[in-house]
Amino acid sequence: MAKPALMIRHQINLGFAVVLVLALLTIFAVLEWKVKPDLIEQRQERISLNQYALIDLLDAKLGQIELLTSTIALKSTNLPKNEALFRSLFPPLFNNHGDPTIAGGGIWPEPNTFTPGVERRSFFWGRTGPEMEYYDDYNDPDGKGYHNESWYLVGKQAPNDRCSWSNAYIDPFTKEPMITCTVPMKENERFVGVATVDMRLDGIADILARYGKENDGYVFALDANNKAISFPESAVTFNPYRNTLRTATELEQELPWLQEALQASQSLQDSQLITIESDGVLNEAAYVHIIKYPQVDWVIGLVVPKSKMTAAADSMGLFLMFAIGGLLLVVGIIAAITARNLLDKIQQTTTQIWELIDGETTQELTVDNMNEVGELRHAVNAYGDKLKSLLTRLEAIQDELVQNEKLSSLGSLVAGVAHELNTPIGNALMSATSILGVKQEFVHKLEKPITRDDLNQFLTHVDEGTRIIERNMARASELIRAFKQLAVDQTSDLRREFDLHHLVNEVLLSLRPTLQRLPHQIDVDIPDNMQLNSYPGALSQILINLINNALIHAFASKEQGRIQIYATQSSTDLVHITVRDNGAGMSYDVRKRIFDPFFTTRLGQGGSGLGLHITFNLVTGVLGGRIEVKSEPARGSCFTITLPLSAPERVASNSEGTP
Numbered sequence: 104m105a106k107p108a109l110m111i112r113h114q115i116n117l118g119f120a121v122v123l124v125l126a127l128l129t130i131f132a133v134l135e136w137k138v139k140p141d142l143i144e145q146r147q148e149r150i151s152l153n154q155y156a157l158i159d160l161l162d163a164k165l166g167q168i169e170l171l172t173s174t175i176a177l178k179s180t181n182l183p184k185n186e187a188l189f190r191s192l193f194p195p196l197f198n199n200h201g202d203p204t205i206a207g208g209g210i211w212p213e214p215n216t217f218t219p220g221v222e223r224r225s226f227f228w229g230r231t232g233p234e235m236e237y238y239d240d241y242n243d244p245d246g247k248g249y250h251n252e253s254w255y256l257v258g259k260q261a262p263n264d265r266c267s268w269s270n271a272y273i274d275p276f277t278k279e280p281m282i283t284c285t286v287p288m289k290e291n292e293r294f295v296g297v298a299t300v301d302m303r304l305d306g307i308a309d310i311l312a313r314y315g316k317e318n319d320g321y322v323f324a325l326d327a328n329n330k331a332i333s334f335p336e337s338a339v340t341f342n343p344y345r346n347t348l349r350t351a352t353e354l355e356q357e358l359p360w361l362q363e364a365l366q367a368s369q370s371l372q373d374s375q376l377i378t379i380e381s382d383g384v385l386n387e388a389a390y391v392h393i394i395k396y397p398q399v400d401w402v403i404g405l406v407v408p409k410s411k412m413t414a415a416a417d418s419m420g421l422f423l424m425f426a427i428g429g430l431l432l433v434v435g436i437i438a439a440i441t442a443r444n445l446l447d448k449i450q451q452t453t454t455q456i457w458e459l460i461d462g463e464t465t466q467e468l469t470v471d472n473m474n475e476v477g478e479l480r481h482a483v484n485a486y487g488d489k490l491k492s493l494l495t496r497l498e499a500i501q502d503e504l505v506q507n508e509k510l511s512s513l514g515s516l517v518a519g520v521a522h523e524l525n526t527p528i529g530n531a532l533m534s535a536t537s538i539l540g541v542k543q544e545f546v547h548k549l550e551k552p553i554t555r556d557d558l559n560q561f562l563t564h565v566d567e568g569t570r571i572i573e574r575n576m577a578r579a580s581e582l583i584r585a586f587k588q589l590a591v592d593q594t595s596d597l598r599r600e601f602d603l604h605h606l607v608n609e610v611l612l613s614l615r616p617t618l619q620r621l622p623h624q625i626d627v628d629i630p631d632n633m634q635l636n637s638y639p640g641a642l643s644q645i646l647i648n649l650i651n652n653a654l655i656h657a658f659a660s661k662e663q664g665r666i667q668i669y670a671t672q673s674s675t676d677l678v679h680i681t682v683r684d685n686g687a688g689m690s691y692d693v694r695k696r697i698f699d700p701f702f703t704t705r706l707g708q709g710g711s712g713l714g715l716h717i718t719f720n721l722v723t724g725v726l727g728g729r730i731e732v733k734s735e736p737a738r739g740s741c742f743t744i745t746l747p748l749s750a751p752e753r754v755a756s757n758s759e760g761t762p
Contacts, residue, residue: 657686
């Protein structure tokens with residue numbers, strides 16, 4: 104008698120409840136008292152510090168250009184107004200030791216201040232590789248005149264000690280985005296012109312891109328006219344032939360996830376933090392911190408993933424590991440001791456159950472304590488006995504059903520023999536009866552003198568009747584020979600050479616009594632002289648099963664159906680036989696199970712569920728081929744059998760594959 108014990112489910116539930124409560128209390132305390140405050144504080148400080156650090160970095164870069172421009176402006180007012188001196192002295196200053204961020208620059212005097220009587224006398228140099236090249240285009244008397252340019256006019260009201268930065272623009276010659284630093288030149292507080300330095304924005308874009316990567320995000324910048332100075336290449340592709348920079352409105356259409364940030368930048372005074380649910384570049388939620396850069400009236404936005412802003416959680420990982428790990432260690436030791444016996448019994452039970460399933464043992468499972476495992480082992484013992492008897496009975500029933508399914512085609516064959524022989528034998532019997540009647544009539548005439556015409560008529564009638572008997576007996580003999588061959592094929596596993604067209608005709612001949620009672624049509628298109636060295640009995644049974652399957656299932660609710668049987672030879676050693684119908688078709692759930700044993704959609708209506716299972720075994724096992732099916736509801740079914748022209752040799756007979 105099994106001893107009562109605390110149920111295992113109670114032990115597991117109790118232990119799990121204790122562990123869960125303790126773990127939840129620990130995690131809640133850590134998150135509320137340590138993690139959350141750190142995350143909020145760090146997120147705010149990190150974004151603000153990163154942005155102002157970026158502003159400082161840009162200040163340093165722009166400050167270099169501003170210092171250079173101021174130096175050139177000061178020097179140009181103190182030097183003698185000598186063209187040769189200017190053209191030799193200033194190129195090295197503009198070049199600034201080959202600084203690639205400087206695209207060019209110039210000295211632009213007021214009319215008549217450099218050379219009296221000369222209105223346009225400017226000096227401009229543009230970068231060509233590592234050197235500066237002088238250009239005199241702006242002094243063209245037919246041109247617009249540099250005195251009317253916006254970057255020149257702004258210098259008249261600008262202070263002497265700082266740049267007046269232009270908005271970003273696309274240089275019409277180099278097609279590169281630039282900004283221009285303008286510093287006024289003054290002599291005795293009188294405005295005498297401006298000095299300018301053109302700065303490429305690709306250097307600024309590189310700084311922004313590098314800074315964005317350092318923060319695991321990206322940076323964008325807009326000038327005072329809300330035109331894009333810099334954006335990540337993965338988000339916006341700049342057209343090298345475009346003459347203007349993209350506007351914020353265009354970017355809102357291309358980058359909808361940044362729409363709120365781009366709109367906020369147009370009226371930004373200091374800084375603002377915006378949350379993005381799904382950033383198209385980072386492919387996750389993100390924060391956008393936009394800040395005003397007052398020196399050039401730019402708006403700079405730093406986009407960082409939310410996951411990056413939870414970096415404080417990583418610093419808490421060690422703390423959580425020790426806190427929860429220590430708890431779980433204690434719980435694990437207790438659980439291990441409690442569960443060891445349980446696991447051993449479960450493993451033993453599992454092993455013995457699999458042995459029972461595989462038939463490797465008949466030993467019953469031992470039962471100790473009547474807990475869940477004990478109840479399980481007791482139930483397995485009871486069920487095992489019942490299962491063995493059911494399996495034995497099922498095997499006997501399966502063998503009987505398989506044999507009946509195999510012999511069903513022979514029933515069609517017998518019906519075909521009776522039907523097909525009936526006509527020629529009946530014709531022969533009628534002729535024999537007619538000859539017998541003529542003979543008796545001729546015997547009565549012999550009692551009297553007969554004429555030559557009487558004799559000729561008798562002989563002609565006998566000759567015609569004999570010929571009719573001969574033809575019909577020859578037809579009967581041919582039918583008997585064909586049926587005999589088909590019967591031999593279907594009741595043996597002999598291999599022989601045969602013509603595929605003749606075999607299909609013999610199969611249809613055996614099914615003719617069934618087919619003649621139905622309104623359905625069968626079309627055959629098989630080339631002559633398609634010779635196979637295979638097992639005709641197996642192939643004929645396959646064809647009978649597929650045709651019967653169509654008649655029973657495909658045309659169950661169809662008044663007049665059509666079956667097509669055709670064959671093609673794709674290579675020197677393969678033949679494809681197709682049986683297609685235009686019947687009801689099959690759903691996916693039915694199609695994937697049609698070759699399973701005992702699966703039928705007509706359960707209780709005469710379907711055994713073995714026809715297509717046997718067909719599959721014959722195709723793949725006996726004939727060494729494969730069978731495929733394509734079908735959709737209301738669109739018919741198509742079975743394609745691919746066979747080698749020469750079947751593989753059979754090692755041993757298979758009970759399910761023997762025709």
